[in-house]
Amino acid sequence: MTKHTKSHTYITEILHHQGEQHFPCNAVSPPIFQTSIFCFDSYEAFQAALADEASHFLYSRGNNPTVNLCEEKLAALEHAEQAKLVTSGVSAAALAVLSQVKSGDHAIIVEDSYSWTKYLFETYLQRFNVSYTFVDGSKIEDFEKTVQPNTKLIYLESPATFTFKLQNLREVAVFARKNGIKTIIDNTWATPFFQNPIDYGIDIVIHSASKYIGGNSDIISGVIAGSKKDITHIFNTEFLPLGPVPDPMQAWLILRNLRTLHIRMPVHYANALALASFLEKHPAVETVLYPFLPSFNQYELAQSQMRGGSGLFSFRLKTRNLSAIKTLTNRLRYFKRAVSWGGYESLVFPAAVKYADTDKIPDDRISLIRLHAGIEEKEMLLEDLEQALNSL
Ligand SMILES: *Cc1c(COP(=O)(O)O)cnc(C)c1O
Numbered sequence: 191m192t193k194h195t196k197s198h199t200y201i202t203e204i205l206h207h208q209g210e211q212h213f214p215c216n217a218v219s220p221p222i223f224q225t226s227i228f229c230f231d232s233y234e235a236f237q238a239a240l241a242d243e244a245s246h247f248l249y250s251r252g253n254n255p256t257v258n259l260c261e262e263k264l265a266a267l268e269h270a271e272q273a274k275l276v277t278s279g280v281s282a283a284a285l286a287v288l289s290q291v292k293s294g295d296h297a298i299i300v301e302d303s304y305s306w307t308k309y310l311f312e313t314y315l316q317r318f319n320v321s322y323t324f325v326d327g328s329k330i331e332d333f334e335k336t337v338q339p340n341t342k343l344i345y346l347e348s349p350a351t352f353t354f355k356l357q358n359l360r361e362v363a364v365f366a367r368k369n370g371i372k373t374i375i376d377n378t379w380a381t382p383f384f385q386n387p388i389d390y391g392i393d394i395v396i397h398s399a400s401k402y403i404g405g406n407s408d409i410i411s412g413v414i415a416g417s418k419k420d421i422t423h424i425f426n427t428e429f430l431p432l433g434p435v436p437d438p439m440q441a442w443l444i445l446r447n448l449r450t451l452h453i454r455m456p457v458h459y460a461n462a463l464a465l466a467s468f469l470e471k472h473p474a475v476e477t478v479l480y481p482f483l484p485s486f487n488q489y490e491l492a493q494s495q496m497r498g499g500s501g502l503f504s505f506r507l508k509t510r511n512l513s514a515i516k517t518l519t520n521r522l523r524y525f526k527r528a529v530s531w532g533g534y535e536s537l538v539f540p541a542a543v544k545y546a547d548t549d550k551i552p553d554d555r556i557s558l559i560r561l562h563a564g565i566e567e568k569e570m571l572l573e574d575l576e577q578a579l580n581s582l
Contacts, residue, residue: 201383201452204266209259222442223255244425252430256438260445261413264403267382267451268395270415274425275441279398280306281434282412283376286394287311289424290343290372293319297343298336300327300357302350304376304398311345327357328488333365341369346392347376349492351531352504352541352560354479356488359495363391378402378532383455385496394420401532402500405447405454408533409440454534454565458501461536461563461571468572469505474579476557478505501563502531504541507582510556512547514582515540518559521578524570531562536571538562 213221228247230236239246247253257275265273276282287310291297299311301324311322321340325332333344344366348357359375366373374394375387381402387395397403399411412434414424459482466480478485480503481492492499507514518540519527525538541558545551563571 204263205448205451208266209262220256220259220442220445222438224438226250244422251433251435254438257436257441260441263448264413265415268415269386269388270395271418272421273413273415274421274429275436276412276414276429277434277436278410279378279400279412282396282414283307284310285424285428285432285434286374286396286414287343287345289428291320294340295320295342296338296340297322297345298333298341299324299345300347300350301325302353302355303345303347307345307376328355330358330361330365333362337369341371344371344373346373349379349481351379351502354481354503356481356491358491359387359390359392367391379500379502380496381455381500383451384498384500390495399444400530402455403448404444404532405451406533407535409443411436411440411444455500457565458563459498461565461568462499462501462503464568465561465563465571465575466503468575472579474507474582476506476508479503502560504558504560507557507559510553512542512556515542515557517581518578521581522574524566524574525561534565536562536564536566
């Protein structure tokens with residue numbers, strides 16, 4: 191594994207060169223090893239592979255060369271010793287969590303974390319007698335107050351999507367290490383282009399690669415990155431028995447899409463900042479939640495632990511009138527109405543759409559609208575948003 195430090199490595203050295211020296215026939219694009227099994231020249235070689243699957247090609251439920259190349263690049267991007275690609279972001283979160291807790295343990299989780307991550311703690315892990323406490327996480331005291339003698343895990347998501355609350359990663363890492371607690375962070379929003387939690391002492395980073403790492407709204411995938419020890423443990427005790435195996439073609443699509451990560455992310459950032467700044471000044475808007483707006487209440491923290499922001503943010507309209515929310519959503523021409531984010535395209539997701547029209551929608555939800563700024567020309571997006579808002 192090549193040692194990677196940000197000051198000495200160009201990002202395109204990782205994205206375009208790392209691990210790409212010896213392809214068959216001098217192919218430029220990586221081959222797709224669409225094979226389930228690998229064969230051996232001898233009994234002895236076969237025996238050696240069976241004894242240590244983590245470091246051999248034996249069966250593609252374990253290692254596969256196309257998948258491993260993708261993992262090598264993702265590890266380097268996250269300043270991690272090793273990474274494991276899995277079938278989805280939820281399986282990345284589940285495997286990382288399961289690797290760190292056993293019956294009788296307690297975990298602390300940020301309350302605004304991804305809904306299926308919360309479900310894992312609230313519903314699934316209850317069967318295995320793992321207890322948990324949800325915390326706001328904006329202050330280190332939130333963790334200090336809730337720690338118990340059996341706390342084994344702190345699960346972070348910074349920033350959280352929808353509320354965009356941050357945790358102070360340096361402080362949480364110091365606190366956790368002092369107490370012998372492992373830390374996991376969902377780094378999907380910032381991507382390794384803008385934030386490297388391992389540099390601050392966080393143990394394990396997970397991603398939904400269905401977002402910016404895939405970047406084209408054409409794959410579902412996930413990543414777990416960390417120390418060789420932690421990833422090998424996850425490989426042997428969670429990945430092999432549970433089997434969320436990424437397909438070689440899926441890994442290849444990520445390899446292809448990763449080549450433009452450094453081109454895409456600054457555009458998402460510039461577009462999000464332009465849209466957020468525009469919205470903040472619009473008379474119909476109550477608040478805008480984007481960590482890189484100077485008005486954001488954790489702006490300094492955002493600047494101290496991220497190099498920039500991605501394209502996802504939310505805003506709240508002054509009105510609480512559902513038909514105005516519907517009109518705005520329907521009037522947008524270039525923002526597609528869809529879940530998820532992280533692709534090339536701009537999206538709109540009003541929080542109210544999760545509720546039936548007959549439901550009583552909570553006041554903090556009804557006028558909350560999440561936007562994803564894609565990589566279109568920002569003027570086109572600004573004009574679209576303006577005409578939709580002016581229709582209210
Ligand atoms: C989408 C998402 C996930 C889940 O990832 P999938 O690839 O959809 O399984 C986890 N965390 C965050 C922050 C996400 O946005």
